[in-house]
Amino acid sequence: MTPAARTQAAIDLVDAILDAARAGGAAGDQVAKRFFAARRYAGSKDRRAIRTLAYDAVRRFGEPPVSARSAILAMADADPLLAATFDGAPYGPAPIEPGEPRAEAGPAPRWLVEAFAAAGLGDTELVALLDRAPLDIRVNRLTADRDTVLAEIGGEPAADLPDAIRLPADAAIDQNGVLNDGRGEVQDIGSQIVSLATCAEPGGFAIDLCAGGGGKTLAIAAQMNGQGRILATDTDRPRLSRLAPRAARAGVTIAEPRLIDPGKEIAMLADVAGQADWVMVDAPCSGTGTWRRNPEARWRLTPDRLARVVATQARLLDVAADLTAPAGTITYVVCSLLDDEGAGQVTAFLDRRPDWRALPLALPRGRVHGPGMRLTPAHDSTDGFFVARLGRA
Template sequence: MTPAARAQAAIELLDAIVAAAAGGGAAADTLIARFFKTRRYAGSKDRRAVRELVYAAIRRAGERPASGRAALLGLAADDTLVAAAFDGSPHGPAPIEADEVPASAGTAPAWLVEALGETLAADELPHLLARAPLDLRVNRLKTDRARVLAALPEAVAGAHAADAVRLPEGLAVEALPIWADGWIEIQDEGSQLIAEACRAAPGTTVIDLCAGAGGKTLALAAAMADRGRLIACDTDRARLSRLAPRAVRAGATIVGTRLLDPGREAAALDDLAGGAAVVLVDAPCSGTGTWRRNPEARWRLTPQRIARLVNTQARLMDVAAALVAPGGALVYAVCSLLAAEGQAQAEAFLARAPGWSAEDPFAAGRPHGPGRLLTPAHDRTDGFFVARFTRPC
């Protein structure tokens, strides 16, 4: 593909991504995979170059652009090589017209930038759209970090989580023999810290209330040394179905699953009331802490959507609280950097849960305000809010 053909492919992809963001469609990485599945003529270098153009244009445009062409024009305004690709050639985009309006540059829509300013300093905002590192979690059911580091000379130990390993971007992890053998899982170090905050002990009952595909569930199984009872719940059948084969590869045998009906979770979990040592609520959220991986996600957000998410989060915390045994813990986490989904949510829970107390999620036994914030700028992880609450005995 010529540079112009790559630019045109990027515009077509950006058109699809803009439309999906407006209408609640598939994520950018899914759309890119579909695009190239039907275009076998594109070689690996072409696919990589188009993908880089697409993500560079997405990261630059704070507001959702009017079109894919507007998004790439924004990139062309800063890059003469991209601008030169608008050459009108048979497979390339039409030349740039003097009156065309490129997408505006920015971190996010203005209302979101203002909301993020409640928790982040202005100089932290650019880090939300930087390239994310590649983190692995060592599966201690099968090995330890020293052996994984020996097997991956380019890897370094994570700075925070006990089982974290960081690698150069672009490594094909799933092609590694140690991945096939279940030694490692792809998991951001911040996500690993959430599992650590649960302090799940062998022989106990632990519930992962919003398990999804089970990344944190598998980390909990390893922390429990595969002894006890671990129940992974979710309302998404497709995502939850991906956990079983992952558990087999990881050697985790204690994991059971429950598919829940949205809004009727409590009834399906009634037999577990008051019996769990730990309940993890990794709640549905805005995803503002994961823009490094999904930068187009900021185009999907509205104040109304966040208000609905906040209501769901509060309801799920109350469902989880009823499952915690006396003296047990509720760990609440969101991959969000918005105060409404983090500190305000934690404070509201304490206000309606008499006798419950908050402690530092990363330091056992230490009293702490309601929650801790992990940020890409400060902690070099995805952005997370994590709180740990204990039920009175």
């Protein structure tokens, strides 16, 4: 492909990501996968160049641009080589016309910038949220040891986490045996850290209330040394269906998936009410802490959507309280840095549940924030998380 054709392809890809974000469709990585599947004529170097330019544009513009062309044009104003590709060549973008609109660069929509500021997060934190994320692996201690896995895949061991390995963002290990045979799982170091906040031990009973595909379920199973019971529940059948094969690969036999209907958690979990030693609430959230991986998520989030997930989080915390044994604990986690979903959400729970209190946390990374701890890319080199551990007073 010519440089001009690559530029036009990047414009087309950003437009597809924009359309999906506006319609609440597929995530950006899925849009890109389908985009390139329909363009098999593009070689590996072409795909890499197109993806790089497209995602540079997605990261650079916090407000959804009026069009992808307006975003790439704004970048071309500072890049003569990119501007030169707007030459009207076949398969390339049309020449630049005087007065064409340009997208305005910025880290996030204005209302979100204000929300981050209210949570005590400034420009440095916002900029770090848009860096490319490294690739983190959690070594499955039930079937492997880190030194052996390191010798096989390389990377850097995390000094403060005995099971964590970090690789570059572009490391290609999708077909590596470590992931295929259950000796390792792709899991951000921040996610590994907040899983530790459960303080789960062998022989107990844990409930992962929003298990999804089971990443934290498997991490908790490793903490429990494969002994005890984990009930992994979710309302999303396709996501939950991934747990069983992952658990089988990892040698985890204590995890029991259970599909539940939204809003009917109490009735469908009545048989375990008041019994759990540990309840993990990895609640649905805005995902503001994962922009390094999903920068187009800034274009999806609206105040109304945020209000809906905040209401869901509050309901799930109350469900978790009913599932917890008298001496049990709740670990509340969101991959968000907004106080409405983190510190404010837990404070509201404690206000309406005066028989509960926040418990101290001793985690290898993070800073105290309100009734819990916060991890950020700038400070902790992880995705953004808020985590709190709660117990009855």
